[in-house]
Amino acid sequence: MTAMVTIHYDQERHRVPAGRTLLAALEAVGMVFVRGVGCRGGVCGACTILYRLGQETDLRVGLLCQEVVAEGMEILPLPWFPQRKARHDMTLDSGESPDFRVINLYPEVTRCIMCGECSRVCPVELDVMGYVGMIKRGDLKGAARESFTCIQCQACAMRCPARIPQPNAALAARRYHGLHQVRRADHLAGAVARAASEKMKLTFRRLRRMSAEELRMLYQRREVEPADAPPGTWLPQDESLL
Amino acid sequence: MDRDLPNPFPEPLRSSARLVEATRDQRLARSRRGEAFPTLSLAERQAWVEDFHPDHQEGGRRELRVGGAAGTVLPVELADLLEAWPHPAVRIGPIPEPDLIADVLILGGGGAGTAAAIAAAEAGAKVVIATKLRQGDSNTLMAEGGIQVADQECDSPVQHFLDILGGGHFSSDPELAQTLAADGPATLQWLEELGMLFDKYPTGRMKIRHGGGTSRKRMHSAGDVTGLELMRVLQDRGAALENITVLPFQPAVELLTDEAGRAAGAVLYHLVQKRLRSVAARATVLATGGLGRLHLRGFPTSNHYGATADGLVLAYRAGLPLRDLQHNQYHPTGIAWPERKVGLLITEKFRGLGAQLLNRHGDEFVHPLEPRDVTTAAIIRECREYANGVATGEGGMGVWLDIPLIDLLHGVGTIEREFPGRFKEFHHKGLDLRVHPLLAYPTLHYQNGGVVIAPDGGTDIPGLLAAGEVTGGTHGRNRLMGNALLEILVFGRRAGRAAAEFAFNTKELGVPSTGHLEVFLEQLATAGVDKSRFAPILLPSYGGNLKPGQAVPGGSPASPRGEPVGRGAPVFEPGAGS
Numbered sequence: 001m002t003a004m005v006t007i008h009y010d011q012e013r014h015r016v017p018a019g020r021t022l023l024a025a026l027e028a029v030g031m032v033f034v035r036g037v038g039c040r041g042g043v044c045g046a047c048t049i050l051y052r053l054g055q056e057t058d059l060r061v062g063l064l065c066q067e068v069v070a071e072g073m074e075i076l077p078l079p080w081f082p083q084r085k086a087r088h089d090m091t092l093d094s095g096e097s098p099d100f101r102v103i104n105l106y107p108e109v110t111r112c113i114m115c116g117e118c119s120r121v122c123p124v125e126l127d128v129m130g131y132v133g134m135i136k137r138g139d140l141k142g143a144a145r146e147s148f149t150c151i152q153c154q155a156c157a158m159r160c161p162a163r164i165p166q167p168n169a170a171l172a173a174r175r176y177h178g179l180h181q182v183r184r185a186d187h188l189a190g191a192v193a194r195a196a197s198e199k200m201k202l203t204f205r206r207l208r209r210m211s212a213e214e215l216r217m218l219y220q221r222r223e224v225e226p227a228d229a230p231p232g233t234w235l236p237q238d239e240s241l242l
Numbered sequence: 243m244d245r246d247l248p249n250p251f252p253e254p255l256r257s258s259a260r261l262v263e264a265t266r267d268q269r270l271a272r273s274r275r276g277e278a279f280p281t282l283s284l285a286e287r288q289a290w291v292e293d294f295h296p297d298h299q300e301g302g303r304r305e306l307r308v309g310g311a312a313g314t315v316l317p318v319e320l321a322d323l324l325e326a327w328p329h330p331a332v333r334i335g336p337i338p339e340p341d342l343i344a345d346v347l348i349l350g351g352g353g354a355g356t357a358a359a360i361a362a363a364e365a366g367a368k369v370v371i372a373t374k375l376r377q378g379d380s381n382t383l384m385a386e387g388g389i390q391v392a393d394q395e396c397d398s399p400v401q402h403f404l405d406i407l408g409g410g411h412f413s414s415d416p417e418l419a420q421t422l423a424a425d426g427p428a429t430l431q432w433l434e435e436l437g438m439l440f441d442k443y444p445t446g447r448m449k450i451r452h453g454g455g456t457s458r459k460r461m462h463s464a465g466d467v468t469g470l471e472l473m474r475v476l477q478d479r480g481a482a483l484e485n486i487t488v489l490p491f492q493p494a495v496e497l498l499t500d501e502a503g504r505a506a507g508a509v510l511y512h513l514v515q516k517r518l519r520s521v522a523a524r525a526t527v528l529a530t531g532g533l534g535r536l537h538l539r540g541f542p543t544s545n546h547y548g549a550t551a552d553g554l555v556l557a558y559r560a561g562l563p564l565r566d567l568q569h570n571q572y573h574p575t576g577i578a579w580p581e582r583k584v585g586l587l588i589t590e591k592f593r594g595l596g597a598q599l600l601n602r603h604g605d606e607f608v609h610p611l612e613p614r615d616v617t618t619a620a621i622i623r624e625c626r627e628y629a630n631g632v633a634t635g636e637g638g639m640g641v642w643l644d645i646p647l648i649d650l651l652h653g654v655g656t657i658e659r660e661f662p663g664r665f666k667e668f669h670h671k672g673l674d675l676r677v678h679p680l681l682a683y684p685t686l687h688y689q690n691g692g693v694v695i696a697p698d699g700g701t702d703i704p705g706l707l708a709a710g711e712v713t714g715g716t717h718g719r720n721r722l723m724g725n726a727l728l729e730i731l732v733f734g735r736r737a738g739r740a741a742a743e744f745a746f747n748t749k750e751l752g753v754p755s756t757g758h759l760e761v762f763l764e765q766l767a768t769a770g771v772d773k774s775r776f777a778p779i780l781l782p783s784y785g786g787n788l789k790p791g792q793a794v795p796g797g798s799p800a801s802p803r804g805e806p807v808g809r810g811a812p813v814f815e816p817g818a819g820s
Contacts, residue, residue, distance in 0.1 A: 019252070019635060021582045027784040034513045034781065035491065037547050038379045041586045042667070043470055044546075046379055066582045080376075089482055090437060125670060144439060149467055149663065152474065171478055174471075175437030183446030185434060191393035191427040203400045204420055212412060219408040222457040225396055231443075231450055231459070234396050241400045 007073040016069055023047065023065045036077040042066045045153035048123070051075040061121040061155040081154040083165040084108075088172065090179055098180040099138035106169035109135045111162040118156035118166055124149055128156045128166050135169055140177035143170060187232065194242075203241060250672045255579060255681065258632045261604035262642050262679050269598060269606065270650050279598070279606045287616050294619035294627070296539045296572055296684070303568065308765045309558055316567055319536040323551055324558045326777035327766060328759060331518055332496050332509055336755040340507065340522035344370040344487075345745040346738070347507050347523035349494045349553065352380025353469070354710025354730035354737075355529035356476040358699075361738030362527075363483040367745050370521055371486060372510050374493035374530075374548040374780065378473050381531055381546050381711065382730060385469025386663075387589065388461040389731075390453065390724035391426035397458040399423040406725065409455040410690075410718030413566065418716040421697040422725065425732040430462065433731075438475045439464050453723040454590060454614065461724045466589075466663035472727060492519060493548075493780050496759070497526065497556050497706070500752030505706035507754050508556075513780065522754045524745035525705045527737045528553045529730075532689035532711035533570075535782045542576055542585035542638070543686040552778035553712035557693045559762050562701050566691025569719040574617035575599075576685025578640030580671070585685045588643060588664075590614075590723075595660065596651040600642040600679070601630035607641075618684040625683070632681060640681035649676050688726065690717055699737030705744050709733035 003018040009026060016025035023037065038046025047064035054072030064077070086105035092098060103109060109132050118128035131146035147170035156166045194200060207215065223236040236242075251259050282290065292298050303315045308325045316324070328334075346362040348355045351373030363369045371377060392402035402423035407414055430448075434440070441449040441463050450459040464471040480486050494508040498520065507523040530553030534545025543549070558564060575593070577583040593599070593610040599617070601607050601624050608620035621641050625631030631639040648657050657676050658665050665675050673680075691714035699707035710730045717725060 024581055024636070032781075032783065035375075038375060039384050039546050041384060041544075041583060043467070044379055044383055046376060068582070085481065087482060125666075148439070148465060149470075151470070171474060174439055175475060175478065177437075178439045179435065179437035182439070182442060183444070185393075185430075185440075185442070185446050185448050187395070187447055188393055188427060188431050188434065191391075192431055195392075195399050195424055195427045200399060200424070203398075204403070204424070207400060207403070208416060208420070215404075215407065216412065219404055219412075222401075222404065222408075225452070225458045227452055227459070229459075231447055232395050236396060241404070242396070242398045 005069050005071040007069055007075060009075045010077060018069060020069055021065055022049070022067050022069055022073075022075065025069045035079045036064065040065045043151055045151035046079070048078040048153040048155055049075050050078055050155070061123050061153075063123050063153070066123070078155065078158065081158045083154055083157040083168055085165065085168050086172065090175060092180065097138075098176040099140050102135055102140060102169065102172050102176050103138070105172050106135070106165065108162065108164040109169055112136065112164060113162055115161060117159045117161070121155045121159055123153060123155065124151055126150060131170055131173075132164060132166055135173050140173045140181060143173040144177045147174065250678060252635055255632055255634065258602045258604070258642070259679060261602070262600055262644055263604075265600070265604035266644065266647065269644070270647060273596060273647065273651060279609045281609045282612060282616065287612070290619040290623060291615050294622045295615050296541060296618070296622075297569055299539060302539045307769045308771065309762060310561055311558070311564055314568075317536075317538045317570070319538050320533060320551060320554070320567060322775065323536070323555050323777040323779065325766065325769070325771050326555070326775040327763075327771065327773065328559070328756075329495050329511070329776050332756060334756050334759055334763065336753045336757065337498065337509075337520045338753050340520040340754055342370065342519070342521045344368050344507075344521060344523045346370070346525050346527065346741045347372065347521050348527045348529060348738075349508060350380075350529035350531060350710070350712075351377035351488060351490070352529065352531055352710065352730070353382030353473060353476060353727070354734035355527065356473075356480050357731050357734030358527045358529055358709055358738030358741065359486050360476065360480050360483065361735040362742040363480075363485045365739055365742035367485065367742040369486045370489060370523070372489045372492045372494055372508065372521065374491070374513070374552070376490050377480075377488045378477050379546060379548060380473065381534070381549060382727070383470045383473035384544065384546060385472075385727055386466045386587065387453065388463035388468050388724045389430070389472075389727040390456065390460045390722070391430040391462060391728060392423060392458065392460050393427050393430060393448075394450065394458060394460065397460055399426060401458055402426065402460065405456050405722065406717065409722040410720050413718030415715035415718075417697055418695070421736075422716055422729055422732050425736075426728055429728065429731045429735070433472070433475070436475050436479055439471055441465065455722045466661070469727060493552060493778070494530070494556060495778060495780075496756050497560050498522065498754035498756060499560070499703065499758045500754060502752055504704045504748070504752070506751055509756065511780070520754065522751060524748040524751050525707065525741035527699070527741050528557060528693065528706065528708040528712055529710050529734065529737070530712050534686050534689070537782070538570060538686055541572065541686045542578070542683065544573060544576060544585050544587050545686070547781065550779050550782060551689075552780065553708070554692060555777045557701070557708070557712075560703060560706075560758055561762075562703065563694045564692060565694055565714040566719055567689070567714065569690045570686060571688035571690055571721060572614070572618045572684045573687040574614055574621055574684050575643055575682040578638050578681040578683040579634045580673070581636050584636075584638065587685065587687070588680060588682055591660065592643060592645055592648065595648045595656065597647055598644045599682070600644055601628075602632045602641075603630065604642070621682070621684055634681065638683065640683040642679040643682045644679045645675045646677055646679065688721055690714070690719055690721055695733070697736065698740040699733050700740060705748065707737040707741050709737040
């Protein structure tokens with residue numbers, strides 16, 4: 001005997017099996033989803049829901065694929081939210097710093113009243129208010145770190161009384177930080193040049209002319225870089241393929 | 243959830259988890275003495291794989307009777323879709339007045355599609371992306387592991403190429419494998435220039451590690467959310483290009499061609515408004531992703547909700563050759579419980595650090611680091627043949643992955659340090675990976691094969707290009723970890739550029755038409771294919787007897803109406819629309 005609980009999805013009452021996720025429970029009673037379902041693993045933010053429990057006054061936020069059914073849930077799907085998005089091309093004006101540019105793109109962050117609602121509702125438990133403060137203070141590195149696992153469900157933006165589009169501001173913070181503040185990979189330009197070099201083309205040509213047997217031999221003779229070798233320090237004995 | 247209880251598992255997981263605890267000290271002592279569970283001989287490996295790996299299950303395959311690949315043996319679930327009727331509302335014949343006209347139409351809004359759109363739009367084309375759900379909803383954003391690029395001093399694209407060939411048992415198209423490896427460094431540089439965040443040292447040098455089957459460390463990552471970070475950045479770049487239009491909730495149900503045999507766009511189906519829409523385009527890019535949601539042999543999957551092989555169906559009907567589709571990648575350790583994570587991967591790294599695989603009695607049954615296909619076969623053998631699996635409340639099955647061993651072997655704090663994302667995620671839901679084992683079962687992860695392409699993404703139909711998981715050849719019969727994220731970008735951008743060029747060189751587009759279907763329809767009729775079988779199915783029909791993402795014994799899961807998945811399409815209402 002499966003225990004059943006009663007929930008309301010989009011105003012309709014459903015008796016569903018207890019212990020299941022909301023998504024599986026609703027599908028188990030025959031519901032077919034088109035909007036509001038995505039990766040089914042809690043990483044894409046497509047199935048954001050707002051819900052309340054019975055007589056509780058608190059509005060909660062969750063993901064349909066992650067939340068387990070509970071008696072008396074009243075659920076509203078939030079498939080989309082018109083969060084403001086600034087147009088930008090990742091460039092900076094002369095003399096403009098990346099952190100200043102992000103504030104210019106999203107001046108709303110300066111209006112934060114620190115109510116903490118964004119952090120309270122975040123279904124992946126980010127300190128949203130914290131990273132908004134970091135953007136405001138010009139700490140893009142901190143904001144990038146704190147917002148790194150944001151699934152862009154937009155629940156924070158929907159609840160913000162100061163109308164801050166937090167997910168978009170965080171996305172800009174991460175990209176401007178990544179492009180303008182993090183040091184470029186020093187080894188990459190060399191790798192690009194080597195990949196495009198005549199020598200590499202010749203080596204490819206040599207391998208492509210090999211018989212299946214020769215290729216297999218070459219494969220079996222590969223030298224394996226030790227897992228604990230610091231990057232850029234180890235070199236193989238045979239450098240003919242480099 | 244029993245959040246406050248020390249043992250978070252419901253019965254019968256709870257009693258079995260106690261047996262795992264009971265045998266842990268002995269197993270730990272053996273591990274410390276360096277006594278590992280014996281590895282299989284090559285002959286044993288082969289026997290286990292042939293007897294238990296899903297690719298080898300006799301009942302799971304059948305011969306195609308219709309179309310260009312008639313005679314090829316494929317998984318039944320896929321064969322049923324390749325040999326299915328177009329949706330009845332699709333008119334067979336010319337569509338003189340399309341609803342929308344574009345230079346380049348891109349089918350699919352995941353990583354490959356978005357990369358193609360960016361490349362085509364940067365070349366100046368007017369681009370339309372038609373995607374099944376929202377843009378970005380894809381397997382791309384679910385990728386955790388990383389992206390392989392040969393960028394170190396000890397490495398080279400040729401070395402990468404050799405790893406790709408060997409990993410795929412020397413079955414790759416060497417031209418495609420070479421292209422993948424050779425374009426790697428420039429692709430990584432492009433991502434860095436887009437402001438994508440990578441794990442780096444303070445000097446800017448990227449952190450790298452090995453993946454299964456690599457001879458050099460070339461796995462680059464962004465924490466354990468590499469795909470999510472990649473997809474967010476690609477989408478943001480795409481959003482800055484005004485010549486890209488996104489049509490969400492509008493998957494393609496048929497390709498269009500003109501009288502000259504060129505690609506001419508596609509017929510879309512609006513999932514919300516339930517009507518058809520036609521887009522005429524001078525070039526079309528197929529980037530529809532994989533097939534995990536067909537749940538081959540009833541297996542759970544790590545794939546996105548929309549991964550239903552649509553692109554393969556459209557391409558096959560249009561007469562394009564497909565390859566290697568009998569080989570699908572199953573990851574040995576997908577999560578089997580709790581339900582909200584069913585099918586998602588538990589990375590090999592856990593086993594690399596000492597976590598053991600245990601049956602319901604808490605006993606080891608296989609060396610934890612056999613090759614993927616062998617481990618997969620071993621777990622299925624233990625559950626199905628010896629009934630030593632743990633049954634979950636939702637009808638699935640699994641074996642334990644004893645993660646707490648890692649801290650016992652390497653010191654307190656190792657688990658939290660090495661797996662911050664997974665640790666935090668489970669911890670919030672009351673499952674402490676330092677204390678509790680996880681239940682695992684093989685999960686359908688990747689479609690190795692697909693549409694045959696040239697290095698620029700070109701297919702046998704002029705003006706039709708393809709990129710990403712829908713294509714085949716790059717990885718041959720088996721893909722190495724980290725090569726999928728590279729593939730979608732390398733071939734996505736190549737296909738986008740080639741599509742833009744083709745569009746600019748196509749002065750006059752003929753009348754778009756579905757007329758190319760006529761021969762195929764005759765063949766379907768001759769073969770007597772069930773008239774109620776339609777494809778593409780667009781979404782899996784969960785509900786009723788089918789518990790999403792869980793193993794269904796004995797074949798095709800069924801919808802509430804009793805139709806197996808893949809027959810009929812509850813989201814598609816024939817007769818609606820034009």
